[in-house]
Amino acid sequence: MKTQIIALLALAGLSSAALARPAITIAPATMRAGPTMRSPVVQQIPDNAEIDVVSCSQYWCNASWRNMPGYIPANAVAFQPAPPPPVYAPPVVVAPWGWGPGYGYYGHRRHW
Numbered sequence: 350m351k352t353q354i355i356a357l358l359a360l361a362g363l364s365s366a367a368l369a370r371p372a373i374t375i376a377p378a379t380m381r382a383g384p385t386m387r388s389p390v391v392q393q394i395p396d397n398a399e400i401d402v403v404s405c406s407q408y409w410c411n412a413s414w415r416n417m418p419g420y421i422p423a424n425a426v427a428f429q430p431a432p433p434p435p436v437y438a439p440p441v442v443v444a445p446w447g448w449g450p451g452y453g454y455y456g457h458r459r460h461w
Contacts, residue, residue, distance in 0.1 A: 369401035369413070375427045380419035384409035391419040402426060 377396050381388040384406070394400065394414050400421070402412045409420045 369403050370428060372400050372402045372410075372412070372426050372428045374398045374400060374421070374425050376425045378421045378425040380412070380414065380417070380421050382419055384411075384420045388420070392417055394421065400426070402428070 374394050374396050378394045380391040380394055382391055383389075392414065398414060400412045400414045402410050403418075404411045405423050405426070408423055410423050410426050412419065412421050412426070
């Protein structure tokens with residue numbers, strides 16, 4: 350039973366990382382253990398750092414940077430826009446002229 354609980358917790362941790370959205374920090378930020386200014390500091394994050402955001406409220410974002418989870422002030426986070434879908438050129442179809450040997454645009458003409 351204990352191993353099943355550990356396996357479920359590990360699976361939940363992996364699935365939450367998969368649900369994270371990429372974002373960047375727009376200013377140096379202090380990641381904290383909880384969503385308050387009184388929570389202990391986890392790490393300092395420089396500006397323009399790529400982070401993974403799990404969720405955001407009005408003031409705090411639950412995020413991770415370098416595999417360390419914590420909370421970052423929401424005003425220091427900017428979400429990256431989704432890349433545009435790829436644009437493909439239409440296929441080029443090359444066909445022989447006419448409908449077969451001796452047949453041109455105006456049909457089969459033996460005598461000009």
